[in-house]
Structures are given as structure tokens and as C-alpha cells.
Amino acid sequence: MNLVLLLKILSGLALGIGGLALLQRLRSGERRRLMVALTFIAGLFFLLEFVLPPGTTFFGLVPPADLTRDNFLSSWVEVIGNVVMVVGGFAFGLGLLNLATIHGRTLFRARAGWQNSLAFFVAMIAMTLAGLLKDHRAWVTVHDVLFQGLYQPLGASVFSILAFFITTAAYRAFRVRSGEATLMMIAAFIVMMAQVPIGMMMTNWLPTEGWAASLRIESISNWVLTVLNMAALRAVGFGIGVGWLAMSLRVWLSLEKGSYFGKEM
Amino acid sequence: MKDLVIVWLAAIATLAIYSILYKENPIYRFFEHVFIGLATGYSIARLWSDVLLPSWWQPMLGGQWYWIFALVVGGMFYTIYLPRYAWMSRLVMTVLMGMAAGIAFKGFATLYIPQLAATFRPIFSPAPPYLLVNNLLIIITVVAVMTYFFFSFEHKSRAVRGTASLGRWLLMIAFGAIFGSTVMARVALLTYRLWFLVHDVPSRGIPHL
């Protein structure tokens, strides 16, 4: 790294911190207005990128990268995505700080379960090092042991607990206590049976071609999934889409109320 | 030797997780903490090597000095611990929220309009009759389910009430189908875990003398 670059970076840092100090001098009402403005501008960028047709230039000055697909804002979407990813990445430290506080306190005050907190720290540090240094020969073994011996099987085991839970949930939920529960049960039964040979046996005597083939349990299951299920999910989706749009609109225009919004600074 | 350690660690870890099915216990608790520790370490390593190193550190040292501002902006998150400056963390947050909101206009179009257009199907035509029945059912389902989600009427009129409850029934069929179609995938996960315990552990975990 050359000295000039280092100086540039350091002065950038000073500039940034100076900027923050200036921001701090804003009065309460100004802060609020600044936030409303920033929210609006941030949303406006994505709105404009969508609304301006491909080929739009910035007063003829900034041409888009691909005239047939992009407008002049399009290439910035990726840049902004990158910046957000990096900035969001720095926030990870907040989570880390929280974990370290909770477990550190347990550990140093030797509260009940301090062994677990110790295990947490050891596992975290070892995995961080192994992950960062996995190309060094000495760390390959550590990485493999931690990754294949613990991390992966732990994840797979937690995931597979779902098989147990889906069984007890089905046992409790699928009772014919109401018309709705019955319908849900019948649909689940058909689709479940269509997945296993024992279920397929029920209708295997039917031909695989012609109209009678559509009475095979796989066909019925497929029909439930691709016609009824698809249509119902599509309709739910339209509602969710409208709700999403409405809430986005409120957030964008700072019309949102509630705990985090509209607070005095 | 390494393989032996891996197999046995994996076996113990698996059993420790399953032990919560009986009840919460110190062994589960221990492995839960180990897991969260490993996951945190894994995330740190991935964050550095997949995000910060290639998208921030390298470009910055490559001459794009202005990437240092990302650190300053990222630092603003940490003001939540300083009451006098805490509002600054909200400043970053509002920008992120504004973005999340602005994306919705495009998202609504690309996610839902193609689905809307795909529903424009004839319900009567000289084409094969079963397709038409399906088209009709799809339209009825979409209309009924959407009616169920109306909020502004207490479903007073009989037509609306009837359509809405039809919508709810159709929804339940759909949910049942989703439930049923997920069972095999989940059971298959468990099957492989159990296979590991009853087959791989004895065959790979016991050294052949």
C-alpha cells in the first residue's frame, strides 16, 4: 500500500467523522426532516430506476450501459446493492457484541451454565480462525473436523427434527372437528399417499395413458397441487402484494405510525 | 484418524440434538451453544472472505479510497449505545427502509403482474374440456380466496359471505396439500440422519483391526 493512498483513506475517515459531527449539530426538527428526505430519496431512486424506460440518459450526459435494457440508473443498482451489503456487514458486530456481552457476563461472573458460554466462545473463535485460515495446511484438519464433525451434522440434525414434529403436528391437527380441518386433512392425505409406493398401490391398477390415468392418486395429487393449490396461493399472493405495496408506500412517504416511526429525535 | 474423530463427533452431536425430543437437558444446551458459536464463527469468516474482503478491503486498497466512508456509515449503527447520538443509527436505518420501500414498485410488477396475466384464460372454448374445467376452477378459486381477504365489510351480504367461506375452504385444501407435499422431504432428511447413525457410525467409526 502506498503512502498517498493511506493518506487519502485516513483523510477520508477524518472527513467522514467530521461530517457526523456536523450532523450532530442539527436540531430535533431538522433531524426529523432529514430522515423523511433521506427515506424519500432512497425509495425514489428505485422507483425511478423502474419507471424510466430503457435508454433514458441523464440529460444526455450519462448513457446507460446497455441501451436496450437499462436506463442511466440501472448500473447503479448493483453498486448500491454492494454498498448496502458492505455497510450491513459492519452491523454484524452489533450481534457479536450482544452475544459477547450475554455470554461474557455469564462466564466471568461464573453464573450457572458458564460452561456453555465458554463452549460458545471456544467454538466461535475456533471456527472463525478455521474459516479464515482454511487454506493453510495446519488449519485444514481443524476446519474439516469442526465443519464436517460438528457444524454440518448439527444443522442437519436440527433440520431433521422436522420429521418428528411434522408427525405429531399431523396427529393433533388433522381431526375432523370442522369442515375446514377435514378438507385440510383430505388434501394432505391424498398428496402424502401419492408420494409413497404403498399409496400408489391403491390406484396402480389404472392405466397410465388415457382419461382413466387422471384418476390415479399421483394424478389427483398433482391436480390438487397444480390447480387448486396454485390458484389459491396466487390469490393469497395478490392480497399480500397489495398489502406490501400499501405498507411500502406508507414507509416511503413517512406516513407510517408506531413505535419506530414518527418519534421525536 | 481424522475421519474417526469426525464420525464420532457427528454422532454425538446428532444424538445431543435429538435429546431435546425427550426433554431439555444439559447436553442439548451444551451443543446448542457450540452450534451457535460455530455458526457465528462461520458467519464471521464468510462475511470477511465473501463480502468485506472482495467488496470493500480490496477495492479500497486498490485505490478506491472513498470506500472508507462505508466504514463511517457502518459505524453509525453503533450509536445505539450512546443515547446522545443514537438518532444517527436511525439515519442509516431510514435510508435502508426507504430502499426496502422503493423496491416494492418493481417487485409488485415483476412478481404479481405475470401471475395476473397468466390467469387470463378462457372458460369456454372448443379446446379439451378438462383444461376448461381447470381454468374455471382456477378463476373461481382466485376470486373466492381474494374475497375472503376483504377487510372493509363484515361479510354482510350473503353472496360475499358465501364466496368468502368458499375461499377459506379452498385455502384449507391448498394448505393441506402443501403440508402433505412437505412430509416426504422432511422424513427423507431424518432417514439419512438415522442411516448415518445406524450404518455409517458402525462401519466408519470402528477401526478395522
Next chain:
Amino acid sequence: MASVTPAEIERQRRQSRIIYGVLAALMVLFLLFEMKLPFVVGPQALGLYDAVGKVRDDQLVLLSVNWEAGTVGESMPQTEALIQHLFLAKKRFAIFGIDPIGPGFAQRIAERQAERLGKTYGVDWVNWGYKPGQLAMFLGLARDIPGTIKQDSIRKADLTTLPVMRGIKSARDLGLILEVTSTDSIEIWIQYFHGVYGTPVGYAPTAVMVPEAYPYLNAKQLVGMLAGIKGAAEYADLLERNWDVEMTWEYPPRRAMNAVAIAHVLIVLLIVLGNYQYFTRHRRRAERT
């Protein structure tokens, strides 16, 4: 649903423990011992099996492998079944993927099976390794295979020098594309290979992805499908019935499927039992009032 009394919670908890125990015990039993459960092979697995048989000698099979450690329990037996069939039926094939993990798994399986069945790397099969899955790469692959892949991933040899690649230049020389996957990567083969060159495409997704594949199957854009572990078991059954060679498995799909099937049976029985209890309890309550 949330129960009020601690006694009721404890009762449900005991009940759950019994169910968990029975489920695990039954599945282990069916994994350890080869049970003869009733079994049928569906038309989709059969379609895929027949498609492999129809590949001509001057053609290559492209085995695209895009799965990770998370779906080993479904994707590995699918891959293993297909590789054994390709070797036995003497079809040349190339392993390929859009990230390094899948082809790595497939290579290990192929190496083990090749050793057992006496097949030679570079002659009977090849590993192309992986290429990041941009559209441009796929379009290049369709037009010019050796020019896009350049080297194989094991020996780093120029693709054109390997006997397995003789006469194979573009998508026209591919007799079949098999996609074993846990991500949505099938469309590109359908659109740009089947759609443009008419190359048959076979699909081996995980169980959760199966419903999305039906539109393609109905439109005959896919020659067949292996639906999760069930598909692998069906394929294993077809192999065992049609070939006089013993099949070997790192994870035997027929046994796994037996375990899966017994779990399904248990769930259905539990639902029936639950409803029976519900009715009897209701009747008792009705009699009392």
C-alpha cells in the same frame, strides 16, 4: 392447540415422546433390514430409464449435478443410480455443474463405481468440473462444448484429446441431459437445449421441488423425473430388475424409501387414531350431557 392445565401439557408431552420413539424405531428397523414392502414404479422414473437406453453410441450424456451437503439424503442416491445405469448401459457421460460441490460429490461416486465396474476415466466418463452459471456460458456450451469447457477437471487435459469426447462438439451431440439438483436450475436446459436443439432432458429434483416440475412433464419438455428419494428407489428397482449385476450403494435408496414409506404409514395411522379418540371422547361427552 395450547392446553390450559400443566397436567394436560405433560400428558401431550408423554404422548409425543412415544410417537417420536415409535417413529425412530420403525425407521431404523426398516433401514437395517431389507424388508419387502409393496413397491411400484411410476411412469416418470420409467420414462427417464427408457430415455437413457435410447441414447445413441455417437452421443454423450450430460450429467449436471447441482446439489450440496444439505440434500445428500435425496440427491446422492439419485446420482448414484444414474451413474450405475450409465456405466452398465455403456453410455459415455460427462459430469458438470454450476458450482464446485455437486461435481465433486458425483466424481467420488463415479470413481467408486468405475473401479467396481471396470470403467476408465477419459474413455467411459469425464468430469468437466464446474462453470459459473451465466446464460452466456450455457449458450456457449450449446454451440461449442470443447471451446467452453476447455479442460477436464481431474487431469486438466484438453477436452478434445480425451477419447470420451470424440465426435462431441455441440448440443447436437448430446443424447440426454440429466439434471440432479436441489436448486431451480432446470429451466435453462429446457429453454436453451431442449427448446432449441430438441435434446431430451431428465430431471432428478428433491421432493419439495416436484410439484413445480409437473407443467414441464405434462408438456413433454422432460422425458422423465426422479422425485426425491422415491425416484431414486424406483430407479434402483428398475436397475435390479433389468441387470444381472449387483448394485452397490453408499446409501441404499430402496431401504431408505422403505423407511420413508413406513413413516408415512405411521402418520396416516396416527391421524386415524387421533380421529377415533376424538370421536369417542365426543360421544362420551355427549352422553354425559
Next chain:
Amino acid sequence: MDLRLEHASVAVLALELLLCGLILGRIFAARAGRVPFIRRIPGLAAIDEGVGRATEMGRPILFSLGLGGLDIVTLQALAVLGHVARVAARYASRVIVPVRDAVIFSVTEEVLRDAYTAEGKPELFQPDDVRFLSDRQFAYASGVMGIINRERTASSFLFGTFYAESLILAEAGHQVGALQVAGTPSTTQIPFFIAACDYTIIGEEYYAASAYLTQEPTFLGSLIGQDWSKIVLLSILVVMVLAATLWSLTHGGAMGDFEQGVKTFWEWFPGRAAAGQ
């Protein structure tokens, strides 16, 4: 249908302007005093019951925000959290919030702190109750499962974006006898919530939560606007289905040109030549 909509076409723009106009119009009408009525949503009505139960039993409440990052879905979950926390503060109950995203973490802490302060009990807020667990799906799930079992939570609220871990969280809560309310726009997870929770908020009801809980005119108006928007979508749908049927009858069932027309309609804007090229 395969549409190219990277940029808004005239039709898309017109539709979105109409929907946004309806929503904004209803919001301002409601703010001006025309406060509308909305129907009962059982799952949301049960939220206070869940908090009350925790108070009665003297055990904490668990509130999971799901796996989403900072997006609209999570913001809605945070709004529900704000309500739950205020009711909890009123009755001096604890709310434990396991979080999986560090950006969300800072917002969550503030939402919780504000709720306790607003109820005049800032001293009840325990910073340790907002816990960052892990950004890895199943590490998060294992952590939440552990918390539910150890704290024997009296009620669980599961709001946000969920994936396969939905049933792990819901079933763990069921096992300790928690009263559970779940709400998510992740439709494929709803069956599991229905199976294991007492109340499930389905689909768009999720976005009705703020309106229902606060009865704030802005939200109520927005909800009415959403209803009108859906009527617009339904009308388009019905008209186009009739048009398709008419076309089919007059063209012997050949739908190719009709579909091309629909595609052109949705994709066209000045300057774009023929669609589908």
C-alpha cells in the same frame, strides 16, 4: 406468463398509479375524519389474550421476528412487536426477542425500549431480552428451541418471514403449552403454523395487523385502499377472462394471438418496438 418487466411499461405504471392513488386517497380521507370500519381478525384479537396469559402465569413471552432482513415484512413484524411490548409493559411481563439479523437487532432493541418507556416503566426493560442468536437458519432455530424450553414461555408470537424452521419454533412452543399466535406472508409455512399454533394470521391479514391493533386512521384508511385495489385487480381479471373466452369462441380455441396481445399490452411503452422480439 413470461413478461419482461425490468422497467415499467405504460400499463404497469398506470395500474400501479391507480392502486397507489386509491390507497393514498383512502389514507387521507381517513385522516380527515372518515374513519372506516374493518372486520374482526381472530388471530390479531388473540394477541392481548397471549400477553394476558403470560402475566397470569408469571412467565415470559417469546417474540420471533423470523428470518427476514430489514424489509417491509420485518417492519410489519416490528410494528406488532411494538404493540405486544406495550401491552406486556403495562402488565410488567417480559418479552424475549431472539433476532437473526444484526441490522434488525438495533431496531428491535429500540422498539422494545420505546414500548416500556411509553408505558412509563423504562426500568422494566432488560437489554438482555433482545438476543442476537445467529444468522444461520438452524442455529437460530436450535437457539429459539432452547430458550422456549428453558424459559417455559407462556406465549409465543411468530411474526415475519419464515422458512422450514417455522414448525420447529411452533412445535417447541406447543410442547411447553404456550399460547401461540403466528402471522407470515410466507404462505408455504402457514399450514405448519395452522397445525401447531392457536391462531394463524394468513396472507394479507398480516399487513392488516397495524390497522387492527392501533385503530389508527392512517392504517385503517390504507386497509380500505387495499380492498379497493383488490377490487381493481379482480375487475381486470374478470374482464380479461371474459375477453379470453370470447376470443376463444371466435377463433376456434387458438389463443396464440390473444396471449401475444396480452404480452404486448403489459410490456409496451413508447420507444419499445414490437414486444416479444
